[in-house]
Amino acid sequence: IECVPPDISNCVTSSYVPVKPFEESSCVSFEVEEFVPNIAKYMYPFTSFKNHMYVYPLQLKYDNQKTFAKARNIAVSVEVRDSDGEKSHPLKCIYGKPGEHAFTTKACATVLHHQQCPEFYNEIKIELPVHLHEKHHLLFTFYHISCDINTKGTTKKRESIESQVGYAWQPLMKDSRMVTSEQQLAVSSNLPPGYLGHHDSDSKKHTIPDIKWVDGGKPLLKVKNHLVSTIYTEDQYLHSFFHHCQTSQSAAKEVAGDLVKYLKCLHAMDTCVMVNFLPTILNQLLTILTKTSQTDVAVNSTRVIIHIVCRCHEEGLGHYLRSYIKYVFRMSQYSSSENKTTHEELARSIIIILKQSADFLTINKLLKHSWFFFELLIKSMAQYLIEKDKLKHPRAQRFPDCYQLTVQSLLLAIIPHVNLRYAEIPEESRNVNISWAHFMKRSLTLMNRGFIFNLINDYISCF
Numbered sequence: 001i002e003c004v005p006p007d008i009s010n011c012v013t014s015s016y017v018p019v020k021p022f023e024e025s026s027c028v029s030f031e032v033e034e035f036v037p038n039i040a041k042y043m044y045p046f047t048s049f050k051n052h053m054y055v056y057p058l059q060l061k062y063d064n065q066k067t068f069a070k071a072r073n074i075a076v077s078v079e080v081r082d083s084d085g086e087k088s089h090p091l092k093c094i095y096g097k098p099g100e101h102a103f104t105t106k107a108c109a110t111v112l113h114h115q116q117c118p119e120f121y122n123e124i125k126i127e128l129p130v131h132l133h134e135k136h137h138l139l140f141t142f143y144h145i146s147c148d149i150n151t152k153g154t155t156k157k158r159e160s161i162e163s164q165v166g167y168a169w170q171p172l173m174k175d176s177r178m179v180t181s182e183q184q185l186a187v188s189s190n191l192p193p194g195y196l197g198h199h200d201s202d203s204k205k206h207t208i209p210d211i212k213w214v215d216g217g218k219p220l221l222k223v224k225n226h227l228v229s230t231i232y233t234e235d236q237y238l239h240s241f242f243h244h245c246q247t248s249q250s251a252a253k254e255v256a257g258d259l260v261k262y263l264k265c266l267h268a269m270d271t272c273v274m275v276n277f278l279p280t281i282l283n284q285l286l287t288i289l290t291k292t293s294q295t296d297v298a299v300n301s302t303r304v305i306i307h308i309v310c311r312c313h314e315e316g317l318g319h320y321l322r323s324y325i326k327y328v329f330r331m332s333q334y335s336s337s338e339n340k341t342t343h344e345e346l347a348r349s350i351i352i353i354l355k356q357s358a359d360f361l362t363i364n365k366l367l368k369h370s371w372f373f374f375e376l377l378i379k380s381m382a383q384y385l386i387e388k389d390k391l392k393h394p395r396a397q398r399f400p401d402c403y404q405l406t407v408q409s410l411l412l413a414i415i416p417h418v419n420l421r422y423a424e425i426p427e428e429s430r431n432v433n434i435s436w437a438h439f440m441k442r443s444l445t446l447m448n449r450g451f452i453f454n455l456i457n458d459y460i461s462c463f
Helices: 236-249 256-268 271-276 278-291 295-314 318-328 342-354 360-368 370-387 401-419 426-446 449-460
Strands: 051-060 074-081 124-127 137-145 162-171 183-186 219-229
Touching: 051 074, 051 137, 137 219, 162 183, 162 219, 236 256, 236 278, 256 278, 256 295, 271 278, 271 295, 278 295, 278 318, 278 342, 295 318, 295 342, 295 360, 295 370, 318 370, 342 360, 342 370, 342 401, 360 370, 360 426, 370 426, 401 426, 401 449, 426 449
Parallel strands: none
Antiparallel strands: 051 124, 051 219, 074 137, 137 162, 183 219
């Protein structure tokens, strides 16, 4: 173990991607995958592509099987396949061992001598395909390795050294979602074409005569998977939300009720997953905000953003939100054909939430962390002027009158929470007061200054 300088050269990531500065050299450093504890404060947003799965065959219980006469020195090989057809071939996506090819089609675990219930301890690293479907699966093949020594000196054929003693398979996806929990798999003595469709893990029924199950189809193989991916999520609520957004893009008509249901479910998503996918989630929510024609969808989208901002602050990760605004947010990503802008739609949704007197919990979160939303408004306004080439226009013509009315309505919605509820929520009132002051100061650069000074005067006159 050596201390590594922070500016190390000739280094590749865990996906074999070179990190600058990189020069052709015989000595290359390799980054080891870091399995961060499932604690939110240790998490970080994904900023680079990664799509790995680590497979751990744990144990095979063959002590009661009667199908094979010899099954003691057991080896297991793992393959990734995209079909269960007769002519299917393994994919070349398994990372090879040091000194071998970078990728291979098969990985084998260490053979344990004379063990009918071997416990494996090997780790198999897989580069998952970007586009997965229901036919992608792991195929486990078991071999009995003969240790007999031929004293007569004749050459023993390889087929007699390795004899197949079973197969097991695990689909990588179920209901369009990655399978990552620890699994108990049945083992078959043969591998007929179409074997994936023959096993229903939920009903535990094996009624297809083509498959000959070992030990009556009992779950004999224990295997565990660990997913490290920036495109596939293990969280059920976030997966359902992403899946709905993907399928609705091709739909002719927006179904508001379904989308609102998935948006509300996002309040229950795991905080660690939320931090990992933070830029992607915020981008998708802002896209919904500008493209929807349903007020209920826009308001619920904003509610989720408020929840995310609050959770990040509770975990001490507010700096990731500032990084998102500075480096990731781009108004052009969320613009719709109806000329809707992020700043206008976000301001309208905030007004509706502030006027819903029954939902004080969400309102208090919004007021307490209002800096994030005003920063979004300012950046969206600035990018709007740049992209529409309106910086050289007179200030009174830079923004439409409807947006100025929206900003004025936003002020009227904020005032009661500052001057009437100050004793009840002193921290929230103070934060929104400061955030509004910064927003007014920056708006002097972008908007009609006479309009801004009138807003400042209206605000001060309320105290």
